[in-house]
Amino acid sequence: MKFRKDINGLRAIAVIAVVFFHFNESWMPGGFAGVDVFFVISGFLMTGIIFKGIENDNFSVLNFYISRANRIFPALAFLCLILLVFGWFYITPLDYKALGKHVASSMTFLSNVVYWKESGYFDAVSHGKWLLHTWSLSAEWQFYIIYPLVLVSMRKFMSVKVMKATVLFGTILGFVFCVIATYKWPNPAYYLLPTRAWELMVGGVAYLYPIVLKKERKKILELFGLLLIVGSYFLISKDNPWPGYLAFFPVLGSFFIIQSQRDDSFFTGNIVSQKIGMWSYSIYLWHWPLVVVIYYFSLSDKFIYVGVFLSLFIGFLSNKYVEGVKLKSSFSSFSSYLKCKPVYILLGVSVCGSGVFFTNGFEYHYSDAVVVASNESINRNPYRCMNDHKFPCYIGNEKNIKAIIVGDSHADALTTAVAHSVDLKKEGVIALTMSSCPFVLNLMSTKNGDKCYKENARRIEYLESNYDSVPVILVSRMGAYLYGQSNPQRVKDISDIQPSVYFTKPYTKVEDLLYDELKFNLSLTVDKLLINHPVYIVQPTPEMRKNVPATLARNLLLDNGDYDLSIDYGLYIQRNERLRNLINEVSIKKNIVVLDPAPYLCHNDRCLAQIKGRPIYYDGDHMSEYGNKLLTPMFKLVTEKNIN
Structure with a gap:
């Protein structure tokens, strides 16, 4: 196809947005929409190549794949x-x-499926995944594989005109499906091709149905397209469901810019846009690993600017010396395709990645101390109560239940500590746990909302109808409700929260309202449980505010001398003072017992993060299977009825 300066400049507008968002999302809160712009561009170019080949009756699917490779x-x-x-x-x-x-999934273009199964794109844990950004390349390649096969098949029984109309109709259906799927299945909708295909097909529609305009109207159309794209970059954020209906705006903006066909545009035709557009693929590839370097090694904010510069510089080098390598793209016979170098590149790198995976990262080349520290991050509840959505989750002898632990992921992390407080051959315990769902009735989780509300209704109904007189142990990270996940204030403005109807006094401080709301609903929960069960509430476990296994393993690997990740006991109390006071108030008022993990986890004014080089957490705040055993004596006070 003829080189289009406007499309090359549009690549620059897309990649700069993605780079800015990833290095500092406050610069461009909706910069991730740059990927959607890339999809439209790819759809336009691919549709042009395929339809020209079909119309000239010389299109080769294999040669198309090879040119893409x-x-x-x-x-x-x-x-x-x-x-x-x-x-x-x-x-x-x-x-x-x-x-x-x-690496293996990226080279075989399945990484979008892998990342969908692992975590959400915007989750904090995703910042440690070096090739997260390749999900979009995988989605594109899946489109490249399917799209020409569908079009070639269609050509066998319909005219080109009908094919074009079918692409248009399919694009509309794809958008409708995307909107529905984004709300019903947000995580797969972000990563997977079925909800992204319409964006690539919009580019195809731009090729199939070009708009002929006068020069002045082209300028207006281009400007309108730019406003839609740039507006999306600043008015949309990761808090919005994506792609969904909002993706229509940057996609439509890209459509308009392509349709305006302005090679002399000030915005896309200038030398900076042209150079960055030329390097855009390599910039995109290299910028994310540089973002991860900053996150992974906890570098200071000043490295953000270094990272942006290096993204551009390495992108330039990669474009010139790696992308610039010319490879053969057409072959005379089927057997000659065996000389296709990209196939061997794919196989070779995929084998290297698979080798790293199947040897556990070539574990033998690390010191024992590094391996021990690192492996604690996977030393979690072996009963998989929460991960497998078991309800109820029985552990041990189901006919002789001694305790029921209820709560969120923090309860799940302590489940085996409760289980080890009984003789599992003769006795058993039950876990009713769900991530991000503290067991406090009527308390809406900021992450899980209605899902958590319904789960708590199910849990209280179960407890009201089963195992009378069996102790119920409440473990929940209620501090996340009061303070947020990392203890910044969860709600910034008093007007942002709707207090319960039970509160009529005026509030001027958000934290006071949240405190009263939590105390009221926790008391309500305890009242319902006390009808049939003894109730015990566990005070919050100390939180290290950093991933203990990963940080300790990294410090040992780099030999930087920072091997003690424990915190001051006074700092733990300071962070949790209000919550501890709230729990104590409720316990005194309701005459129930509070279990305090601090005496078991904190010694000599320090709350431990590891013991003899082995972490007692599997992240920054959840106890690992090695660490939670320290609390078994505390739970024995309940199961052996040594406490009243």
Whole structure:
């Protein structure tokens, strides 16, 4: 196809937005929509190549695949190899193993499926995934594989005109499906092709139905398109469901810019836009690993600016010396396709990544101390009560239940500590746990909302009808409701929260309203439980505010001398003073027992993060299976009825 300066400049507008968002989302809160702009561009170019070939009766699906592979594989493979070498020296075993899996899935263009199964795109844990951004390349490649096959098949029984109309109709249906799926299945909707295909097909529609305009009207159309795209970058944020109906705006903006066909545009035709557009693929590839470097090694904010500069510079080098390598894209016979170099690049790098994965990150090349620290992050509840959505989750002898633990992921982390307080051959315990759902009736989780509300209704109904007189142990990270996940104030303005009808006094401080709301609903929960059960409430466990296994393993690997991750006991009390007071108030008023983990986890004015080099947490605030055993004596006070 003829080189389009406007499309090349549009690439620059897309990649700069993505780079700015990833390095500092406050710069451009909706910058992730740059990926949607890329999708439209790809759809336009691919549709043009395929339809021209079909109309000229010389389209080859294999040659199409090879030309795409020549364009995409070398730079991606080079990045993956560099990361594998880097990881050998600087990445901890489990993270290196994960990198191996992600390299293999990225090279085989399945990474969007892998990341969908692992976590949400905007989740904090995703910042440690070195190839997270390749999800979009995988989605594109899946489109490249399917799209030409569908079009070639369609051509066998319909005219080109009908094919064009079918693409248009399919685009509309795809958008409708995307809107519905984003609300019903938000995580898969973000990553997977079925909800993204319409964006690529919009680009196809731009090729199939070009708009002919006068020069002045082209300028207006381009400006309107730019406003839609740039407006999306600043008015949309990761808090909005995505892609959904909001993706229509940057996609439509891209459509308008392509339709305006302005090669002399000030916005897309200038030298800066042209250079960045030319380097955009390599910039996109390299910028995210640089973001992860800053996150992974806890570098200061000033490295953000270094990272942006390096993204551009390495993107330039990669474009010139890696993307610039010319590879053969057409072959005379089927057997000659065996000489296709991208196939061997794919296989070679995929095998390297798979080798790293299946050897647990070549675990043998690390010191024992690093391996022990790293592996604690997967030393979690073996009964998988929460992960497998078991309700109820029985542990031990189901016919002789001695205790029921109820709560969120913090309860799940302490489940085996309760289980080990009984003889599991003769006795048993039950866990009713769900992530991000503290067991406090009528308390809406900021993350799970209605889902949590319904789960608590199910739990209280179960407890009211089963196992009378069996102790119920409440474990929940209620501090997340009071303070937020990392203890900044959860709600910024008093007008942002709707207090319960039970509160009529005026509130001027958000924290006071939240405190009263939590205390009231916790008291209500305890009242309902006390009808049939003894009730015990566990005070909050100390939180380290950093991933203990990953940080300790990394510090040991880099030999930086920072091996004690414990915190001052006074700091733990300071962070949790209001919550501890609230729990004590409720316990005194309702005459129930409070279990305090601090005496078991804190010694000599320090709350421990590890014991003899082994972490007692599997992240920053959940007890690992090694650590939660420290609390078994506390739970024995309940199961052996040594406390009243």
